[in-house]
Amino acid sequence: MPKLPKLPAPPLPAALQEPPPRPGESNGKGGPIEDAKAAGINVVDWVDERTSLSGAGRWLMFRKVPKGTNWFYTLGSATMFAFLSQAVTGVFLAMYYRPDPAGGAYESIRHVTNEVFLGQFVRGMHKWGSSVMVILVFLHMGRTFLFGAYKYPRELNWVIGVVLLILTMVMSFTGYLLPFDQRAYWATIVGVNINGTGPLIGPYLSDFLRAGPEFGATTLSRFYAIHMLLLPGAIVALIGAHLYLVAKLGTTAPPWMKAEQNPELRKVDV
Amino acid sequence: MNQREKEEYLREYGILKAQGKPFFPYAVAKDGAMAVVVMAIIITMSLVLGAELGPKANPTTTTYVPRPEWYFFFLFEVLRVIKPPSLVPLATIGVPTIGMILLFLLPFFDRGPERRPERRPIAMVTFVTVFGAMAFLTYQGANAGSPFAVEKPTPPAVKQAGGATLAEYELGKAVVTSSGCLACHKLGENGNSGPGPDLTHIASRLPAQGIARTLVNPTAPMPSFKNLPAQRFNAVVAFLSQLK
Numbered sequence: 001m002p003k004l005p006k007l008p009a010p011p012l013p014a015a016l017q018e019p020p021p022r023p024g025e026s027n028g029k030g031g032p033i034e035d036a037k038a039a040g041i042n043v044v045d046w047v048d049e050r051t052s053l054s055g056a057g058r059w060l061m062f063r064k065v066p067k068g069t070n071w072f073y074t075l076g077s078a079t080m081f082a083f084l085s086q087a088v089t090g091v092f093l094a095m096y097y098r099p100d101p102a103g104g105a106y107e108s109i110r111h112v113t114n115e116v117f118l119g120q121f122v123r124g125m126h127k128w129g130s131s132v133m134v135i136l137v138f139l140h141m142g143r144t145f146l147f148g149a150y151k152y153p154r155e156l157n158w159v160i161g162v163v164l165l166i167l168t169m170v171m172s173f174t175g176y177l178l179p180f181d182q183r184a185y186w187a188t189i190v191g192v193n194i195n196g197t198g199p200l201i202g203p204y205l206s207d208f209l210r211a212g213p214e215f216g217a218t219t220l221s222r223f224y225a226i227h228m229l230l231l232p233g234a235i236v237a238l239i240g241a242h243l244y245l246v247a248k249l250g251t252t253a254p255p256w257m258k259a260e261q262n263p264e265l266r267k268v269d270v
Numbered sequence: 271m272n273q274r275e276k277e278e279y280l281r282e283y284g285i286l287k288a289q290g291k292p293f294f295p296y297a298v299a300k301d302g303a304m305a306v307v308v309m310a311i312i313i314t315m316s317l318v319l320g321a322e323l324g325p326k327a328n329p330t331t332t333t334y335v336p337r338p339e340w341y342f343f344f345l346f347e348v349l350r351v352i353k354p355p356s357l358v359p360l361a362t363i364g365v366p367t368i369g370m371i372l373l374f375l376l377p378f379f380d381r382g383p384e385r386r387p388e389r390r391p392i393a394m395v396t397f398v399t400v401f402g403a404m405a406f407l408t409y410q411g412a413n414a415g416s417p418f419a420v421e422k423p424t425p426p427a428v429k430q431a432g433g434a435t436l437a438e439y440e441l442g443k444a445v446v447t448s449s450g451c452l453a454c455h456k457l458g459e460n461g462n463s464g465p466g467p468d469l470t471h472i473a474s475r476l477p478a479q480g481i482a483r484t485l486v487n488p489t490a491p492m493p494s495f496k497n498l499p500a501q502r503f504n505a506v507v508a509f510l511s512q513l514k
């Protein structure tokens with residue numbers, strides 16, 4: 001293509017020309033559509049100017065995952081989504097639940113199940129979601145074990161993972177009592193008594209869980225507080241730490257992957 | 271892993287990572303697809319299986335067989351299989367605690383540089399054994415009753431008689447299992463050895479009428495079972511009078 005001649009400069013002297021808009025400003029020429037397009041960018045810019053979060057976002061989202069990353073690597077985030085689903089459905093259940101062993105607890109669950117719009121559906125999601133989450137945690141743990149992902153430098157992430165596993169199981173144990181039907185009550189009594197047979201701290205642990213030597217009025221509210229405040233908080237914090245380490249260290253490549261030697265790199269230029 | 275192996279690993283990993291794809295959008299797309307699948311499974315389970323609510327908790331009944339959530343079945347099963355009281359703490363707390371500690375420490379005792387499963391025979395054998403054992407115990411626990419279940423082989427005479435006799439025997443066994451008798455009585459390998467007497471060979475001590483009389487009009491603390499429906503009551507008596 002032949003070189004085109006340059007257009008002549010505009011007739012105005014430079015000093016009189018309107019300067020192009022600076023980032024975050026509009027010269028009013030784009031019209032409302034351009035302004036609307038720019039609005040999102042402006043908001044992000046505004047926040048970023050004050051927080052410098054965009055670097056963290058880039059670091060998190062545009063890091064590379066190694067060659068060979070496959071579907072098994074989705075099990076961790078799938079666990080996280082199951083947990084989020086539990087959190088959301090749990091909030092809705094908490095709007096109706098009353099931790100009152102004298103009948104209020106059972107009655108409030110009966111009300112949710114039978115009368116509240118979509119109540120049984122949400123309760124079912126919470127109930128079966130717990131099973132799904134437990135299965136996913138175990139699958140994810142199996143994956144990291146088989147791939148040797150707990151080895152250097154990811155030992156700490158494995159340890160955090162084991163704590164998450166225990167917390168998930170305790171979540172399920174404390175949640176099981178809350179509907180306060182026969183099954184919940186007797187299974188929990190047996191569970192607490194099993195704890196009590198443990199060495200050293202066993203009796204103290206079961207006294208703590210029961211809020212006293214007998215299964216009484218405060219037991220239920222104690223289980224409820226542990227189930228919906230203490231443990232979810234701890235789990236959220238630990239998932240944060242877990243994911244920070246994942247992003248910091250990178251996920252493992254599948255163990256059978258070998259780095260190809262790029263022949264280009266071996267060429268010696270003389 | 272010694273220092274050289276660590277550095278080798280990091281170098282190799284660095285190359286593999288450089289050859290990989292950016293997390294966004296490639297990994298995010300897979301994770302998102304998986305999240306949709308997970309949500310679809312949860313929603314389907316909720317719609318199909320619903321959320322039942324059993325009868326209201328009643329601390330005064332002893333007639334309920336506690337069942338934990340299925341993923342605790344394996345623990346329950348351990349408790350059921352291990353009977354001697356001195357071993358129970360070991361079974362219920364000891365085994366899980368030791369398991370958990372080993373799990374915590376895994377990265378600190380398994381420090382070899384090898385990551386390929388086929389070259390880590392000890393790790394793989396352990397993996398298969400542990401998961402296999404847990405799956406087996408869960409399956410057993412799912413099919414067995416509570417730790418209070420009665421495990422006595424059906425006497426051959428009853429088996430031969432078959433029909434109504436066998437059915438009544440089995441019903442009686444089920445009622446005894448679910449009525450909390452074993453909280454106070456020992457029956458074969460199962461149950462507690464007090465405050466009630468051992469029922470393993472009750473029939474050689476007490477005729478059927480005597481058993482029926484005890485059930486209707488027992489000495490405290492044994493509760494009276496005269497309110498059981500007649501069919502179930504007779505089944506209990508029939509079952510107990512086979513325990514020679």
Ligand code: HEM
Pocket residue numbers: 072073074075076077078079080083137140141144147149150154157158159160161162164165168239242243246250251252253
């Ligand atoms: C609430 C439970 C958990 C959540 C939400 C979670 C989440 C995640 C996510 C999103 C990843 C990124 C890569 C992947 O998906 O594989 C990951 C990696 C990892 N997780 Fe978990 N995890 C949980 C429990 C566990 C448990 C129980 C263990 C093992 C005891 C564990 C050990 C690891 C390890 C070692 C990695 C690094 C894997 C690699 O670099 O290839 N996590 N986790």
